[in-house]
Amino acid sequence: MARPKSEDKRNAILAAAIKVMAELGPGAPTSKIAREAGIAEGTLFTYFATKDELLNQLYLEVKGTLHEKMMDGFPHGAPLRERVHHAWHAYVHWGALDPARRKVMQQLTVSEAILPATRIKGAEAFCGISEMIAESVSVGMLRDQSPDFAGAIMSSLADMTIDFMLRSPDRKENYCEAGFVAFWNAIGGK
Amino acid sequence: MARPKSEDKRNAILAAAIKVMAELGPGAPTSKIAREAGIAEGTLFTYFATKDELLNQLYLEVKGTLHEKMMDGFPHGAPLRERVHHAWHAYVHWGALDPARRKVMQQLTVSEAILPATRIKGAEAFCGISEMIAESVSVGMLRDQSPDFAGAIMSSLADMTIDFMLRSPDRKENYCEAGFVAFWNAIGGK
Amino acid sequence: MARPKSEDKRNAILAAAIKVMAELGPGAPTSKIAREAGIAEGTLFTYFATKDELLNQLYLEVKGTLHEKMMDGFPHGAPLRERVHHAWHAYVHWGALDPARRKVMQQLTVSEAILPATRIKGAEAFCGISEMIAESVSVGMLRDQSPDFAGAIMSSLADMTIDFMLRSPDRKENYCEAGFVAFWNAIGGK
Amino acid sequence: MARPKSEDKRNAILAAAIKVMAELGPGAPTSKIAREAGIAEGTLFTYFATKDELLNQLYLEVKGTLHEKMMDGFPHGAPLRERVHHAWHAYVHWGALDPARRKVMQQLTVSEAILPATRIKGAEAFCGISEMIAESVSVGMLRDQSPDFAGAIMSSLADMTIDFMLRSPDRKENYCEAGFVAFWNAIGGK
DNA sequence: TATGAATGAGTATTCATTCAT
DNA sequence: GATGAATGAATACTCATTCAT
Numbered sequence: 001m002a003r004p005k006s007e008d009k010r011n012a013i014l015a016a017a018i019k020v021m022a023e024l025g026p027g028a029p030t031s032k033i034a035r036e037a038g039i040a041e042g043t044l045f046t047y048f049a050t051k052d053e054l055l056n057q058l059y060l061e062v063k064g065t066l067h068e069k070m071m072d073g074f075p076h077g078a079p080l081r082e083r084v085h086h087a088w089h090a091y092v093h094w095g096a097l098d099p100a101r102r103k104v105m106q107q108l109t110v111s112e113a114i115l116p117a118t119r120i121k122g123a124e125a126f127c128g129i130s131e132m133i134a135e136s137v138s139v140g141m142l143r144d145q146s147p148d149f150a151g152a153i154m155s156s157l158a159d160m161t162i163d164f165m166l167r168s169p170d171r172k173e174n175y176c177e178a179g180f181v182a183f184w185n186a187i188g189g190k
Numbered sequence: 191m192a193r194p195k196s197e198d199k200r201n202a203i204l205a206a207a208i209k210v211m212a213e214l215g216p217g218a219p220t221s222k223i224a225r226e227a228g229i230a231e232g233t234l235f236t237y238f239a240t241k242d243e244l245l246n247q248l249y250l251e252v253k254g255t256l257h258e259k260m261m262d263g264f265p266h267g268a269p270l271r272e273r274v275h276h277a278w279h280a281y282v283h284w285g286a287l288d289p290a291r292r293k294v295m296q297q298l299t300v301s302e303a304i305l306p307a308t309r310i311k312g313a314e315a316f317c318g319i320s321e322m323i324a325e326s327v328s329v330g331m332l333r334d335q336s337p338d339f340a341g342a343i344m345s346s347l348a349d350m351t352i353d354f355m356l357r358s359p360d361r362k363e364n365y366c367e368a369g370f371v372a373f374w375n376a377i378g379g380k
Numbered sequence: 381m382a383r384p385k386s387e388d389k390r391n392a393i394l395a396a397a398i399k400v401m402a403e404l405g406p407g408a409p410t411s412k413i414a415r416e417a418g419i420a421e422g423t424l425f426t427y428f429a430t431k432d433e434l435l436n437q438l439y440l441e442v443k444g445t446l447h448e449k450m451m452d453g454f455p456h457g458a459p460l461r462e463r464v465h466h467a468w469h470a471y472v473h474w475g476a477l478d479p480a481r482r483k484v485m486q487q488l489t490v491s492e493a494i495l496p497a498t499r500i501k502g503a504e505a506f507c508g509i510s511e512m513i514a515e516s517v518s519v520g521m522l523r524d525q526s527p528d529f530a531g532a533i534m535s536s537l538a539d540m541t542i543d544f545m546l547r548s549p550d551r552k553e554n555y556c557e558a559g560f561v562a563f564w565n566a567i568g569g570k
Numbered sequence: 571m572a573r574p575k576s577e578d579k580r581n582a583i584l585a586a587a588i589k590v591m592a593e594l595g596p597g598a599p600t601s602k603i604a605r606e607a608g609i610a611e612g613t614l615f616t617y618f619a620t621k622d623e624l625l626n627q628l629y630l631e632v633k634g635t636l637h638e639k640m641m642d643g644f645p646h647g648a649p650l651r652e653r654v655h656h657a658w659h660a661y662v663h664w665g666a667l668d669p670a671r672r673k674v675m676q677q678l679t680v681s682e683a684i685l686p687a688t689r690i691k692g693a694e695a696f697c698g699i700s701e702m703i704a705e706s707v708s709v710g711m712l713r714d715q716s717p718d719f720a721g722a723i724m725s726s727l728a729d730m731t732i733d734f735m736l737r738s739p740d741r742k743e744n745y746c747e748a749g750f751v752a753f754w755n756a757i758g759g760k
Numbered sequence: 761t762a763t764g765a766a767t768g769a770g771t772a773t774t775c776a777t778t779c780a781t
Numbered sequence: 782g783a784t785g786a787a788t789g790a791a792t793a794c795t796c797a798t799t800c801a802t
Binding site for chain 2: 145149153177185
């Protein structure tokens with residue numbers, strides 16, 4: 001049983017898990033996820049040995065999607081501020097346009113089921129972005145911190161911004177930019 | 191009245207819930223909470239009719255503790271920056287010194303069990319603080335937002351800062367101040 | 381603790397039990413009964429040592445009420461048919477006017493909680509009536525049975541008749557008399 | 571399909587429910603029923619979604635068995651009295667030979683758990699029998715009632731008769747016939 | 761490989777009864 | 782005697798996981 005047959009089915013399960021868990025939280029029953037995915041209860045376990053494994057894979061999948069969005073159309077040659085703005089814009093719109101995925105990410109982030117190893121793996125993809133942000137930092141005190149700190153500033157402010165965007169959809173773009181201003185100031189962006 | 195309902199017991203249950211849920215999440219069994227509180231399984235339900243009610247009360251209790259800490263020794267007459275710094279310092283040290291309470295707050299914040307009404311009630315106490323922060327805002331774009339936005343900037347950055355303080359206890363104070371700098375810059379504090 | 385103080389309270393409990401059990405069946409919680417009776421949960425147990433005792437007393441009370449109604453205004457000197465008709469009329473109207481009490485009697489009659497001794501005691505009061513009915517029996521085969529058999533014919537037909545009276549309140553009296561005719565024929569009443 | 575849901579198992583559960591509930595009433599725990607049926611506690615709920623559904627299905631099963639017995643060997647061409655006697659005989663012997671089933675029917679009949687829809691469905695099968703009995707009715711007043719009334723006279727008297735048959739097994743047949751005489755007279759059978 | 765019935769430990773909640781006040 | 786908080790065994794139902802088909 002090297003790799004299970006259908007990549008499609010694996011994706012269907014992950015998609016179903018996002019849908020169901022956005023509503024029911026990480027306590028959502030695997031049976032409901034299976035039904036939503038259009039497969040039998042038992043089949044889920046040929047793709048994910050345990051529910052915890054599903055949760056961990058899901059965490060990675062969700063973080064992966066976010067990363068993908070942030071790199072999609074990334075203006076590699078552009079000035080720093082523009083590049084960072086691209087990342088910011090992609091982040092908050094990812095969350096505002098796909099609230100289920102984002103809800104699941106929030107829940108899994110604070111869940112005991114996600115292993116430290118998974119968290120590390122999930123963070124790895126964002127190294128580059130963190131470093132880019134760190135480059136923008138002009139505030140002395142913040143320059144002394146690891147790039148992670150700058151990256152974390154972005155995540156936390158972006159996440160907060162998404163909340164406001166979801167609460168007031170008509171002022172979405174306003175919040176997106178207000179959030180960016182706060183973020184850019186926070187790191188003393190040049 | 192026979193035996194009056196004991197405030198002590200109520201508090202013991204809430205304390206036990208914090209301890210147990212910090213480890214097991216909101217899915218923690220009420221039986222474990224009762225045992226930890228030193229009471230019978232059934233007794234828990236004379237104080238909280240359902241587990242959901244316990245969760246909602248707990249949310250309020252935890253937010254309340256945080257608010258209390260932030261107002262404890264508050265330098266009412268001091269300059270704005272000092273007052274905001276007091277609030278920040280109290281917030282992040284509350285989280286760093288009582289990680290269980292803080293973990294529970296994080297988990298409940300994203301839990302479906304917390305009713306909107308509870309969230310509103312929990313936020314009310316922080317109005318004053320949000321307004322104080324909003325006063326500090328000098329960035330034009332951010333001035334146009336509600337005080338909530340400023341308050342949310344603080345919460346999200348403080349929360350992120352706590353993570354770093356917990357991960358590197360020896361650099362706790364360093365992170366506390368670095369976080370404050372980022373926050374103060376974010377809102378363009380004067 | 382010879383006899384508990386208040387006979388009123390005892391009656392309140394029995395009345396409450398009837399009301400609550402008519403809705404919830406014999407599984408009705410004693411706490412609900414106590415609340416309905418306007419007393420504390422624990423007080424119920426100074427009047428009835430256990431729930432089963434309450435149930436048994438209730439059975440007797442309900443049967444007693446029925447018997448009382450049947451003897452109320454009983455035309456002692458009247459011809460047999462008239463006397464039997466009085467009993468019948470009282471029975472079915474008791475059930476039709478107090479459906480809660482009657483529902484409880486039905487439920488307790490088939491409940492495992494009612495002790496044989498209680499059933500016997502409850503039946504004793506009806507000996508006289510059974511004997512009166514037995515006197516009316518003119519059918520040879522039925523004359524050979526114990527008076528109980530004649531009494532049981534009456535109870536079962538009366539109970540059935542009550543069902544119809546409750547289902548069609550506007551035809552109540554019609555059913556009362558139709559039932560009596562069936563009953564009188566059944567025993568070959570002279 | 572994997573393992574198909576086994577009709578045998580469903581029947582085993584119903585049989586177990588009859589046995590256990592005859593002793594413990596409708597309050598009998600599902601766990602005891604499952605054990606008696608030789609299955610796991612949880613398995614019961616793959617066959618009956620809730621205990622109430624089990625109760626309702628059981629009601630139908632029990633009524634169905636009774637109806638089956640009444641129609642078994644039914645002398646379709648025979649004179650009316652003989653046909654009615656067949657039904658009566660089958661009814662009371664069903665109850666006398668399978669007291670557990672009959673006890674359960676009594677209990678469920680007065681239970682709040684049985685839905686009106688279930689009662690209607692359970693009664694449908696007996697329409698034909700009620701009509702046959704109604705045909706036998708020669709008493710003017712009873713002729714004006716719906717066939718249900720005649721059917722109800724039979725049920726109530728048969729049920730009473732079963733009680734006597736069970737209490738005095740050696741006089742079983744005597745009571746069967748005495749009961750029939752009463753019944754036949756009640757409806758003024760021709 | 762896919763299926764879904766079977767499992768049984770686990771969970772929130774109820775409730776008769778006790779007993780401190 | 783009256784109260785109602787405390788108790789903990791009992792109960793319906795759930796759910797991750799297994800495994801026969």
